[in-house]
Amino acid sequence: MASEPLVRFYDLSGPKPWSPACWRTRYALNFKHIPYECVKLPYPAVKPKCRELLSPTIEDRDATVPIIEILQEPYVVLNDSTPIAELLSERFPEKDGYPEIKLVKEVEKYEEETIFRQRAIFRWICYDVWKNALDDKDGSREYFKTTREVNLGSLETITERRGGGDAAVYEDHKVQWLGLKERMAKEDGTGEPSYIDFFDASLFRYVEAANAEKGVRLMNLYEDDTFTKLMNKVKPYEGGPGGI
Secondary structure (H helix, E strand, O other), X not given: OOOOOOEEEEEEOOOOOOOHHHXXXXXXXXXXXXXXXXXXXXXXXXXXXXXXXXXXXXXXXXXXXXXXXXXXXXXXXEEXXXXXXXXXXXXXXXXXXXXXXXXXXXXXXXXXHOHHHHHHHHHHHHHHHHHHHOOOOOOHHHHHHHHHHXXXXXXXXXXXXXXXXXXXXXHHHHHHOHHHHHHHOOOOOOXXXXXXXXXXXHHHHHHHHHOHHHHHHHHOOOXXXXXXXXXXXXXXXXXXXXXX
């Protein structure tokens, strides 16, 4: 395979990778061993970049990262992590030496089934994302705070107002991650990960990047090896440009 970048991957800026959607694209690129370069975008630059690369009239709700550019003909630009994974499977197929990512098409349904887990995470770490995960010099923190507080009110009190407090949200996590617990109980943490594993791991990395202490608490949610097994499965695919 070529060593020069075949893909340009646009991630969100920050002290370390944190966006769960961008983590899923990073996992997919690394799993398939696709040479790529990573460009970090501050929040205020996302919409202009989407309008430059995708459409000058793109709606605000569709101006999101990750974005990838496939740098070989036919040139393609796409955002949204799961369609990106599908595109990578199409353009870099197993027959050409790129490993196949399993269960990509199943993730849309899985994401719908776990929507309450994602809401619990957001309530738990929204303030922490603003405080710890964002770059404090490129306008991202100001953008995040301003756009979220329009509809949510103060970020500092979201956990209390919308989640019933830290203890209540933590108990909710014990319910919302049961599917992962049951799945990992059947594994030893050494098998090949699927895209559903990447989806779950991306949410763990999201929590960890926002608040390291909450990351430890999530790791110990069931006082067993559920999360240890999951993160061991995906660990080989966390490096590369923009990785940790």
